[in-house]
Amino acid sequence: MSMIYIRNAAQIATLSGASTKPKTGKEMDELDLIEDGGIVIEDGMFTFVGSNEDAFRYVESHSMSKQVLVLSAEGKTVTPGLIDPHTHVVFAGSREFELNLRLQGAKYMDILNAGGGILYSTERTREATEEQLIAETTKRLDRFLAYGVTTIEAKSGYGLRIEDELKQLRVARQLNAAHPVDLVSTFMGAHAVPAEFKGNTEGFVRTVIEEMIPAVAREELAEFCDVFCEEGAFTVEQSREILVAGKKWGLKPKIHADEIVPYGGAELAAELGAVSADHLLHASEEGIKLMAENGVIAVLLPGTAFFLMVQPAAARAMINAGVPVALSTDRNPGSSPTESLPFIMNLACLTMKMTPAEVLSACTINAAHAINRANVIGSIEVGKQADLVMFDAPNYLYLQYHYAVNLVDTVLKKGEVVIQNGKRVYG
Ligand SMILES: N=CN[C@@H](CCC(=O)O)C(=O)O
Numbered sequence: 001m002s003m004i005y006i007r008n009a010a011q012i013a014t015l016s017g018a019s020t021k022p023k024t025g026k027e028m029d030e031l032d033l034i035e036d037g038g039i040v041i042e043d044g045m046f047t048f049v050g051s052n053e054d055a056f057r058y059v060e061s062h063s064m065s066k067q068v069l070v071l072s073a074e075g076k077t078v079t080p081g082l083i084d085p086h087t088h089v090v091f092a093g094s095r096e097f098e099l100n101l102r103l104q105g106a107k108y109m110d111i112l113n114a115g116g117g118i119l120y121s122t123e124r125t126r127e128a129t130e131e132q133l134i135a136e137t138t139k140r141l142d143r144f145l146a147y148g149v150t151t152i153e154a155k156s157g158y159g160l161r162i163e164d165e166l167k168q169l170r171v172a173r174q175l176n177a178a179h180p181v182d183l184v185s186t187f188m189g190a191h192a193v194p195a196e197f198k199g200n201t202e203g204f205v206r207t208v209i210e211e212m213i214p215a216v217a218r219e220e221l222a223e224f225c226d227v228f229c230e231e232g233a234f235t236v237e238q239s240r241e242i243l244v245a246g247k248k249w250g251l252k253p254k255i256h257a258d259e260i261v262p263y264g265g266a267e268l269a270a271e272l273g274a275v276s277a278d279h280l281l282h283a284s285e286e287g288i289k290l291m292a293e294n295g296v297i298a299v300l301l302p303g304t305a306f307f308l309m310v311q312p313a314a315a316r317a318m319i320n321a322g323v324p325v326a327l328s329t330d331r332n333p334g335s336s337p338t339e340s341l342p343f344i345m346n347l348a349c350l351t352m353k354m355t356p357a358e359v360l361s362a363c364t365i366n367a368a369h370a371i372n373r374a375n376v377i378g379s380i381e382v383g384k385q386a387d388l389v390m391f392d393a394p395n396y397l398y399l400q401y402h403y404a405v406n407l408v409d410t411v412l413k414k415g416e417v418v419i420q421n422g423k424r425v426y427g
């Protein structure tokens with residue numbers, strides 16, 4: 001039985017008090033800060049969080065015969081482990097050549113409709129073995145962890161036929177067991193219409209509903225079901241049918257909504273009581289209002305807008321309307337090839353005018369809600385799993401000020417030190 005005592009943190013952003021409901025409106029600006037703080041961890045859980053003085057006393061009276069590992073957080077800011085609630089991290093290959101096409105004016109959907117984009121990544125992923133996918137994805141998870149990200153959601157959607165969708169999800173499950181980063185899986189068979197169903201989207205929708213969803217659910221390979229509800233991908237009606245079928249099999253709905261054109265995705269998310277609607281660059285005012293009324297979390301992806309060179313989502317309007325906002329990298333091979341959630345946080349602040357406090361709420365407790373894990377992670381509170389990041393920063397504001405550099409000093413996952421002095425110390 002060991003104990004970890006984190007002493008003299010310049011600032012701890014605990015994000016406490018929002019484990020039952022995501023933060024909305026002004027709550028997103030409140031971090032529950034502790035100056036000169038101390039944290040105690042026992043058996044992988046937080047057992048004391050407060051002033052350093054009180055933490056020291058707790059250690060003195062509770063350590064008994066336990067070994068105590070003391071970590072100095074002097075001059076550092078401590079936050080919950082960062083959470084990324086929207087990734088397509090399991091895939092093979094890369095698409096750097098698309099950048100030149102896009103710089104010459106090609107649009108994201110034109111590349112897809114010409115058989116590239118998601119369909120190019122599908123070919124590479126179908127060709128790859130589970131071992132190859134594990135090797136490629138492990139590198140991405142290592143980078144996530146180096147940036148302070150301790151939990152991610154991971155979607156399928158580059159298989160687009162049953163055996164390869166299952167392959168992607170099995171890889172995510174294996175990595176969840178093997179890597180310090182936790183993965184929460186989402187089935188996204190309706191990511192694009194594969195070449196063999198070209199001109200027969202309806203036929204593909206039937207395959208997703210009648211074959212893929214039951215197979216995924218029977219093997220308990222996913223918790224969520226997602227659909228690319230977009231002009232040129234799946235209509236609102238098709239998306240509804242798929243998500244309702246997913247619900248029947250116990251998969252909670254998520255939606256890629258209103259990314260390229262206004263399409264009614266936000267409204268559909270509200271109608272179905274989706275856990276989240278993601279992207280939302282072109283969400284209607286009515287859609288935003290309905291999301292707020294139905295408690296649908298907006299997962300915003302400013303890195304995708306940045307990389308596709310378009311205007312980001314209206315985060316301020318959503319927060320003002322009472323929609324809980326979370327942020328994500330959208331890690332994928334085409335529209336957002338980055339694992340740097342801290343840089344996405346910088347973009348959220350600088351391009352969507354979210355405050356540094358709102359940004360931190362969006363990448364911790366609200367992100368935890370977006371993957372149904374807020375009872376376990378997302379804040380530094382007694383009884384929660386000890387996932388945390390120590391940043392080389394005197395306060396949380398500094399994270400959005402010293403931008404585009406990696407300020408991560410130390411990362412703890414389930415009470416284990418996995419990054420120390422910015423270097424990996426696991427496996
Ligand atoms: N928009 C749809 N899906 C992904 C991109 C996937 C890809 O381009 O490979 C997204 O969320 O941005």
Ligand SMILES: [Zn+2]
Binds near residue numbers: 330332
């Ligand atoms: Zn996505």
